Amino acid sequence: MKQNVWLYIGEKIIMFVLSIFILSLIVFYMARLAPGDPLVSYYGDRAEKMSTEEKARTMERLGLDQPIYKQYGIWFKNALQGEFGLSYKYKEDVIQVINKRAENTIWLGGVSFLLIFLFALVLGSFCALRENTILDQIICKLGTISSCIPPFWMALLLILIFSVNLGFFPSSGAYDIGKANSFKSRVSHLILPLTVMVVSHVWYYAYMIRNKCLEEIRQDYILLAKAKGLYVHEIMWKYCLKNIMPTYISAMAISVPHILGGTYIIEMVFSYPGLGTLSFESAKYHDYNLLMILCLITGIIVISCNTLGQIINERIDPRIQVSEVSRYGK
Known part of the structure; x- marks a missing residue:
């Protein structure tokens, strides 16, 4: 049994x-083959005034004059040592640049994730208790309409109404200038993005919960x-929701890439x-080192969540369990 478990874990790690x-490999090659000049990112408008010799020396200093496969080998070797290079645009270590922005994405994405699944659970169970009633039909229709509205269009509409016309909420930024540690300032800047995130995603999962219930x-x-x-109501909360919870947790794990992609668009x-x-x-600016680590971070999150969702499904679905037993032996 222990040997089978280690085989299972080893396979997951190797695939990851x-x-x-x-x-x-794909991101590295696509980034370097894309049209554009990375020196513009590093030097700005000065790059256009540089002579051919100056550009050649700069490309050599940045290691961009070598064949792509050699560039990848150097990057990969440094990455294994925890060195991901310098951001061409920000002139800082890429990890430092990402650390300054990661907190903002965690605020928006994390709170959105919790609210979406909290509202989905409440809304889905509420509609299930009132199946085929007028209220259930109205909520289903409104939910379907809201999930079909493009998030970027909804965001622009909310900005026009609540920021431009009414002036209730700020239309951009994560906080007011000089108020990075102000909870009130962060909340005021999160209200509109969170509204778009929740409204555009919640019904997809609420409808799934409704059908499962x-x-x-x-x-x-x-x-x-x-x-x-x-x-x-007692049956719903004590029995139905308890039995659908494994499926619900699995859906939460699988949904992370979906919600993360929506977060990037809203940002x-x-x-x-x-x-x-x-x-x-x-x-946009061909900041290769920064682009690489951002794609890897996103990829690690997506692959980890998909793997977690698969593991949860394997544990709760008897058919998959039988398949795994026959695969790894009794």
Whole structure:
């Protein structure tokens, strides 16, 4: 049994490392083959005034004059030692640049994730208890409409109404100037981005929870509980939600890439200084070192969450368990 467990863990680790390696290889080659001049990122407008000899010396100093495969070998060797290079645009170590923005993305993405699944659980169970009623139909229709609205369009609409016309909330930034440690300032800047994130994502998961709850409600043990005189709300909270919780947790793990991608888009619309805007800037200005580590961080998060979701499904789905037993032996 221990040997089978170690084989299972070893396979997951090998697949994870291989996926990250392939991702780094693809991003490295695509970034360097893309049209554009990385010296513009490093020197700005001065790059256009540089002579051919000066550009050649600069490319040699930055290691950009060598073949791509040699550049990747040097980068990979340094990365294994924890050295990811200098950001061409910010003239700082890429880890330091990312650390300054990561907190903002964690605020937006983390709070969005919690609110989406909290509201999805409440809304889905509420609709399941009122199946086919007018209220259930109205919520389903409104939820379907909200999930079909492009997030960037919804964000622009909220900015126009609540920032430009009414002036209730700021339209950009993560906090007011000089108030990075002010909780009130951060909350005021988060309200509109969070609203877009929650409204555009919540119904997708709420509808899934609603359907899962309805499947449980139609089970024989629920009919028996009703026959014993238990209230419908008590049955829902004590039995139905408890039984769908493994599926719910699995969905939370798998949804992280979906919500993370939405967070990056919202950051761009609201000029929110997080990893999403930083990724766009690094690609725009050919900031190779910064782009590499941002893509790897995003890839690690996505692959880790997908692997976690797969492991959860394997633990809760008897059919997958049987498949794993036959694969690794009894």
